[in-house]
Amino acid sequence: MSEADRVPAVVSAPAGLPDRLGAAVCVVDERGTITSANAHAQRLLGRDAAGLVGRDAHEMLHRDRHGQPLAKAQCRMTEAFLARRAKVGVGWFERGDGSLVELSWLVAPCDPTSDHADTMVIFTDPDRGSDRTDLPTATGSALPELERLALLAETTTQLTSTLDSEEALRRLVRLVVPRIADWAVVDLITELDEVERAIVVHCEDGALVAREELQGPMPPVPQESPMPLSRALRGAASTLVTPQTYQGPPDSGIAIEQQRLFEATGMGSAAIAPIRGVRDVIGALTLGRSEHREPLTAADLSLLEDLTRRTGLALDNARLYQRQRKVAETMQRHLLAQLPSVPGLQMAARYLPAPDDSQVGGDWYDAFTVADGTTALAIGDVVGHDLDAAAGMAQVRSMLRAYAWTRHEPPSAIVHRLDGSMTHLTGVTMATLVFGNMERTVEGTWRLTWTNAGHPPPLLITHDGRARYLTDGHGLLLGTGLEPVRREARLTLPPQATLVLYTDGLVESRDRPIDDGLDQLRKHAASLAHRPLTAFTDLLLERARPVGKRNDDDIAILTLRTPAKENAEGICECD
Incomplete structure (x- = not known):
């Protein structure tokens, strides 16, 4: 069952109710025209009542993430208006000053006494943080029904939009403190069946403050203990708790920690509920109120159980x-x-998966010695970011190795064979690749011969700090279905030169064009030319990415350095 189906199909909206709610509320008629907007909505949308009432909600407010008008056929909120069905979602809205704001919304049809089919829209900000001045004000009584529904809808939206458990818990705490309670405590059962107090947070002067000294490992859960936290961590029902609950002789180490918690926090009342997963109990959530607020009640327990289920x-x-x-x-x-x-060559390689994609991808590197004694080098990227891409990468790599070992042919011919067979023998549709070989010349220098199938060009850095991209030998990527003539290039590498092969995750991101990334990579590589190869590789991987940001894509990098030799010059020959 979807969250929308769990929201009542009709919400009663008595006259003046939107102004009494502690949330941003607009009422829209059956034509999609705004008929009223409370003060919270006016502040959140940056428009006064005159700028909202009587205007078409979709045409004035709804936008895509780029600020462009959104077609009504693509608007889930308009769909909810017309179908008169409850629905929750997240969307972009244009404020009065033209800026965009991303808001969570809950649409709930009203049941007015008139003949008009009005709909209530409750807006909340999914990015509300501890440093915001518009945190919900603390109240002593249970939440009104509409605000409760809005909280549950916002909880569902925020928790299901992240796959980072720590971030999910941070969002949960921001939603409930201080709206429901002054304190939030999360105890988690780890995969090793140990208990960890992961979060202890309270509201102080409008900000959320973590009490790290109260966090950390906890004693094991006793199987027979009747104490509330122990029962919750075993999956028992939620319970109301007071400081008196833990004033008697403790029956376990975990009860001692609870005594310490109540003494340190000064909570006058608390509610503890288990956090259940699909198969097992994951932990427990404790919400506590200070003594100057009304104690938590059974009505709050019901809300707490709804929150812990989500x-x-x-x-x-x-x-x-x-x-x-x-x-x-x-x-x-x-x-x-x-x-x-x-002998004579230094090599290093690194692989860094993207932290935010669903799984790993098809980035790969390879280096191996072939039958004729040369050293083969490869860097490639199979299209996709999942296990299929990783499996396809393994297939392409194995085929390339087989062709290179059995066919004593130049790199361009090997890649041509790979291109012709890849789509027939693997599940890979497209891939990019740089493939080459290194051979020692009779003069004692090292010669690189390579071909490039649609991949970012290799980077060569001389010992004196000059860096340039090897753009020769470039051709179409693999899997186009065409039969391009594969070109190749040759270069005698200078002594103590560093060659860098990399995938596009190192130089390209959502907010940085690849040309800017290539320029940054060249500058950083030149500045590191004198570093030992291992340090060079690690520092280049760290510095070439955007400052303060994680990589959007997987990154593979292969570096190679030639030995020192006097009076050697780099001479490039291109076919």
């Missing part, structure tokens, strides 16, 4: 995602090659 599903999904991701990363790391030991 939290349990979100944490269960996050843990499943993390387990799958760990398996995928482990598989890919085992599939990536061990670098060979080649």
Whole structure:
């Protein structure tokens, strides 16, 4: 059942109710025209009542993430208006000053006494944080029904929009403190069946403050203890708690920690509920109020149970995602090659998965010695960001190795063979690749011969700090269905030169064009030319990415350095 189906199909909206709610509320008629907007909505949308009432809600407010008008056929909120069905969602809205704001919304049809089919829209800000001045004000009584529904809808939206369990818990705390309670405590059962107090947070002068000294590992859960937290961590029903509950002789170590918690926080009342996943109990959520507020009641227990059900599903999904991701990363790391030991050459390689994609992708590197004694080098990227891409990468890599070992042909001919067979023998549709070989000349220098199938160009850095991209030998990517003539290039590398092969995740991101990334990579590589190869590789991986941001895509990088030799010059020959 969807969250929309759980929201009552009709919400009664007595006259003046929107102004009494502590939330941003607009009422829209059957034509989609705004008929009223309370003061909270006016502040959130940056428009006064005169700028809202009588205007078409969709035409004035609804936008896509780029600020462009949104077609009514694509608008889930308009769909809810017309169908007169309850629905929740997140969307972009244009404020009075032209700026965009992303808001969570709950649409609930009203049951007015007139003949008009009005609909109530409750807006909330999904990015509300501890540093905001518009945190919900603390109240002593249970939430009104509409505000309760809005809170549950916002909880569902926020918790299901992240697969990071720590972020999900931070969002949960921001939603309930201080709206419901002054304190929020989360105890989690780890995959090793140990208990950890992951969060202790309270509201202080309008800000959320973590009490880290109260967090950390907890004693084990006793199987027979009747104490509320122990029962909750075993999956028992939610319970109302007071400081007197833990004033008697403690029956376990976890009860001692609860005594310490109540003494340190000064909570006058609390409610504890289990956080249940699909199969197991994941932990427990404790909400506490200080003594100057009205105690929590059975009505609050019902709301707490609704919140923990949503939290349990979100944490269960996050843990499943993390387990799958760990398996995928482990598989890919085992599939990536061990670098060979080649006398006279230094080599290093790194692989960094994207932290926010569903799973690992098809980025890969390879280096191996072939039958004629040369050293083959490869860097590639199979289209996709999932286990299929990782499996396809392994297939392409194996085929490339087989062709290189059995066919004593130049790199361009090997890649041509791979292109002709890849789509027939693997599930890979498209891929990019740089493939080449390194051979020692009779003069004692090292010559690189390579071909490029639609991949970012290799970067060469000389020992004196000059860096340039090797743009020769470039051709179409693999899997186009065409039969392009594969070009190749040759270059005798200078002594103590560093060659960098990399995938596009190192130089391209959602907010940075690849040309800017290539320029940054060249500058950082030049500045690191004198560093030992291992340090060079690690620092380049760290510095070439956007400052303060995580990589959007997987990154593979293979570096190679030639030995020192006097009076050697780099001479490039291109076919």
